Amino acid sequence: MKFSSTKGLRTALDVAALVCVFVVVIIPNRLEWITPGSFMFLPLELIVAGLLLLVPGLGGRALRVVLAILLATGLVFKVADLVVYEVFSRPFNPVFDLYLVDDGLRLITGAFGRIDAIVLALLMLLVFALIFYFAFAVLGRLQNRLQQSSRYSLPALAGLLVVWIGLHFAGFPRVNTYFHDELVEHVSAIFDSLDDIKSFAAIVNNDKFATASGEQLFSKLRGKDVLVIFVESYGRTVFDDDEFSKEIKPSFDQANFQLKLNGLQARTAWLTSPTVGGISWLAHGTLLSGLWINNQLRYDSLILSQRATLNRLFQRAGWRTLGVMPAITMAWPEGQYFGFDQTYNAGNLGYQGLPFNWITMPDQFVMAALQGLERNKAPRPPLMAEIALISSHAPWTPVPELVHWDEVGNGAIFNGQAVAGPDPDEVWENTARIREQYRKSIDYVINMLASYAIQFGDDNLVMLILGDHQPAPLVTNDSPSNEVPVHVIARDPAVFEAITDWHWSEGLVPAKDAPVWRMDALRDRFIEAFSNP
Numbered sequence: 443m444k445f446s447s448t449k450g451l452r453t454a455l456d457v458a459a460l461v462c463v464f465v466v467v468i469i470p471n472r473l474e475w476i477t478p479g480s481f482m483f484l485p486l487e488l489i490v491a492g493l494l495l496l497v498p499g500l501g502g503r504a505l506r507v508v509l510a511i512l513l514a515t516g517l518v519f520k521v522a523d524l525v526v527y528e529v530f531s532r533p534f535n536p537v538f539d540l541y542l543v544d545d546g547l548r549l550i551t552g553a554f555g556r557i558d559a560i561v562l563a564l565l566m567l568l569v570f571a572l573i574f575y576f577a578f579a580v581l582g583r584l585q586n587r588l589q590q591s592s593r594y595s596l597p598a599l600a601g602l603l604v605v606w607i608g609l610h611f612a613g614f615p616r617v618n619t620y621f622h623d624e625l626v627e628h629v630s631a632i633f634d635s636l637d638d639i640k641s642f643a644a645i646v647n648n649d650k651f652a653t654a655s656g657e658q659l660f661s662k663l664r665g666k667d668v669l670v671i672f673v674e675s676y677g678r679t680v681f682d683d684d685e686f687s688k689e690i691k692p693s694f695d696q697a698n699f700q701l702k703l704n705g706l707q708a709r710t711a712w713l714t715s716p717t718v719g720g721i722s723w724l725a726h727g728t729l730l731s732g733l734w735i736n737n738q739l740r741y742d743s744l745i746l747s748q749r750a751t752l753n754r755l756f757q758r759a760g761w762r763t764l765g766v767m768p769a770i771t772m773a774w775p776e777g778q779y780f781g782f783d784q785t786y787n788a789g790n791l792g793y794q795g796l797p798f799n800w801i802t803m804p805d806q807f808v809m810a811a812l813q814g815l816e817r818n819k820a821p822r823p824p825l826m827a828e829i830a831l832i833s834s835h836a837p838w839t840p841v842p843e844l845v846h847w848d849e850v851g852n853g854a855i856f857n858g859q860a861v862a863g864p865d866p867d868e869v870w871e872n873t874a875r876i877r878e879q880y881r882k883s884i885d886y887v888i889n890m891l892a893s894y895a896i897q898f899g900d901d902n903l904v905m906l907i908l909g910d911h912q913p914a915p916l917v918t919n920d921s922p923s924n925e926v927p928v929h930v931i932a933r934d935p936a937v938f939e940a941i942t943d944w945h946w947s948e949g950l951v952p953a954k955d956a957p958v959w960r961m962d963a964l965r966d967r968f969i970e971a972f973s974n975p
Contacts (some may be wrong), residue, residue, distance in 0.1 A: 459583040464488060466513055466577075467621040471523035471533065474920065486606055487621045492599045495585040496592055506585055510578035516621055517573055519628050527915070535737065536632050635739070642740050646733065646747040651755060651969060659759040662940050662972040666902045667817060667825040668756065672726060673887050674835040675880070676909030678712060678925040679918040681952065686881045693885050694950040697892040701950075704896045706933050709946035712925045712958040715911045722830070723776075725910040725926075725961060730780060730828070732965035745779045752965050754781035756826035764816060764827035766791075768808050769801075769835075780828070786815070795853030796860035798833070803853060804842035805833040805887055809894045810850040817898065824902070834887050836914075837866035838879035841886055847897050873916060880917050888950065895931050905931040906968075908961075925958060940971045 467485045470476055494505045522534035588595045609617045651659075660668075680686045698708055716736035717724045727735035727744050730751040735741050750758070757763045765782040767774070768791060777785050791811045793803040808831060816825055833842055840863030842856065849855055869875050891907055899905075909926030912918055929950060930941065944967070947953040959967070 456583055456587045459580045462576075462580050463491070463513065463584065466517050466520070469520060470620075471520045471624060472527050473524055482616060483620070484602075484606055484609070484617045485621060486610075486617065486619045489599055489602050489606060491581075492584070492588060492595070493603070495581065495588050496596055496599070498589065502585065502589075506578065506581050510574060510581050512625065513577040513581065514570075514574040516625050517577070518570070519624065523624075533627070533631075535635060536628055635737070639739055639743070642733075642743055646743055646749055649732070649749050651966075652748075652750060654755070654758075654969075654973070656759040658974045659755055659969065660761075660972050661974045662936065663824075663904065665824055666904050666934070666937075667827075668761070669812075669825075669827050669829060669903070669905045670729070670752070671829045671831060671891065671905060671907045672722065672910045673884070673891075673907060674722065674830070674832050674910060675913040675917075676834060676884055676887070676926060677715075677912030677918065677921075678909075678923050678927065679912055679921050680881065680884050681927070682921070682923070683919065685877065686884075689881060690885060691951050694888060697889050698949040698951070700896060701892055701931065704899075706895055706899055706931060707935070707938055707948075708950050709930045709938060709941065709944070709948060710950055710952040711928055711944070711946040711956045712952060713908060713928045713961040713964060714958060715909070715924050715926050715961055717911045718924055719911065719914040722910040726828070726830070728961045729908070729964055732962050734960065734962045745776050751780050752968070753826060753828060755969065757781050757783065760823060761826040762816075762823045764812075764825060766808060766812055766827055766829040768793075768803050768805075769830060769832045771802065782828075784816075786811070791815075793853040795856045798840055798842065798856075798860050799837055799866060801832050801835060804856050804859070805831040806842065806844060806847075806890050806894075807850055807853045807856065809890070810847060813894075813898055830910075831887055834880070834883040836880075837869060838876065838883045839863050839866055839869045841879060841882045843886070844890055844893060847893075877917055880913060892931070892950070899931070899933055901934040903932065904934075904937055905929075907931065926961075927952060928964070944971070 464485070465481070467487050468481055468483055470480050491509055494509060495502065497505055519534060519536075526534040606617050680690045701708055713729075715725050716728050716734055721738075724735050724737070724741055727733075727741050730753060731744055731749055732752075733740075733744065733749070735744055753763045753765075763781055763783050765777055765780060765785040767777075767785065767787050770785075770787040771789065774785070774787070788802040791803065791808065792815070793807055793811070795803065795807070798804060808829065812827060812829070816822075816827070840859055840861075842859055845855055864875075869879050888907075891905065895903065895905060906928070907930075908928040911926060912921065912924060915921075930937070930946070932938070945957055947956040
């Protein structure tokens with residue numbers, strides 16, 4: 443009886459080992475693809491692994507180690523893909539995404555201390571070791587069972603291989619090499635990424651405006667304040683998704699009507715962002731450098747380069763350049779590269795109100811602070827400001843409401859708003875609620891900017907407003923688009939005469955045939971439109 447129960451336990455463990463390997467090999471790397479039907483496949487890798495585990499002796503043990511490494515590596519890539527797809531709508535890149543680990547450890551260090559960060563790093567290494575041990579142990583159990591019954595397992599596996607090949611050539615859709623293909627893609631991504639690093643290094647300092655004189659640059663904008671305003675997570679989905687657009691389009695049309703009523707005009711088009719769901723600085727780097735900055739290593743290379751950003755070119759032409767970054771709460775050494783005469787952050791914008799959860803201050807205060815700290819001064823040179831607004835950043839609760847500009851003051855007026863509305867936990871229990879809050883935040887920001895233009899705009903104000911990226915796939919319903927809206931708002935008709943050949947749509951709502959440019963194209967087009975040849 444005891445022998446029978448032990449044998450049953452071994453059989454159960456053998457079956458469990460086989461199921462574990464099957465699941466690792468066959469499970470998709472995107473959360474929405476994981477369904478009962480996704481496990482109804484016959485993977486070639488499982489058959490080949492079984493045949494290799496039948497090799498006896500030292501060779502068989504070596505093959506087991508190799509298979510364990512491949513299985514563990516594939517599992518790590520799948521888990522990483524699951525996470526990165528949910529946030530950034532793309533697969534994990536083993537080269538470009540390693541910074542995420544470093545950023546996470548630095549965040550832990552800042553929040554909880556160096557000891558906790560070290561403990562977390564050691565735990566991560568332990569997890570990787572356990573994954574490999576798990577793969578090695580599971581394959582060992584299968585290897586023992588297969589070799590003990592080789593007279594049956596060898597012909598069975600060979601038969602399965604013949605069946606797989608026949609089904610494959612017959613076009614049967616339920617046979618695949620998904621695990622192999624995915625692993626090859628990640629390994630190929632490593633080599634492609636290393637090649638990309640070399641190719642980017644060769645072009646980063648190749649800039650046709652490197653030697654342009656200050657007299658040539660931006661001659662058609664002399665005396666004007668130019669505000670380049672990034673709106674967090676402002677993506678094309680707000681116009682393309684019917685659930686959003688039925689509210690957004692009437693609201694934006696009304697805002698455009700108010701602009702026209704006060705002598706202002708708006709033009710709108712699309713830009714293709716290099717990122718989705720986050721990593722906003724890639725979009726900032728792309729727009730300001732005129733280069734396609736779609737990964738962290740390109741961004742790091744840009745920061746170390748001599749390439750002149752749009753900010754530096756304005757600085758060369760006599761503008762006072764500002765960086766207005768309300769989300770920055772710590773040292774930001776990268777800011778030195780962009781060429782700011784003054785950087786405003788969460789600590790020196792003067793906000794004395796309560797934060798809106800993660801959001802340090804509402805966007806209206808940021809714009810009011812810019813007005814008070816810089817634009818109201820006289821005499822002064824013209825300003826060029828890069829502004830990163832954050833009220834439309836997750837968790838999108840509470841959503842601020844506009845107050846009269848004369849009442850903004852030190853921001854204390856927003857305290858009631860900061861503690862109102864649902865908690866993030868309540869909002870994030872329901873996808874529909876998340877999407878509703880997101881839409882409200884975008885509506886708030888664009889209407890606030892239109893209100894700012896009406897309140898403070900004159901012939902010497904030009905606002906270039908754009909989204910940094912689409913929100914996460916959770917909000918966009920996995921939209922494949924990387925496009926974001928871009929607007930120009932100004933009062934002086936000469937501004938729009940200079941960009942007539944851009945053919946952007948009139949108003950704040952883009953037409954169906956509105957142009958679509960890559961974000962890196964806008965810098966050079968902007969310089970050429972407003973500068974002497």
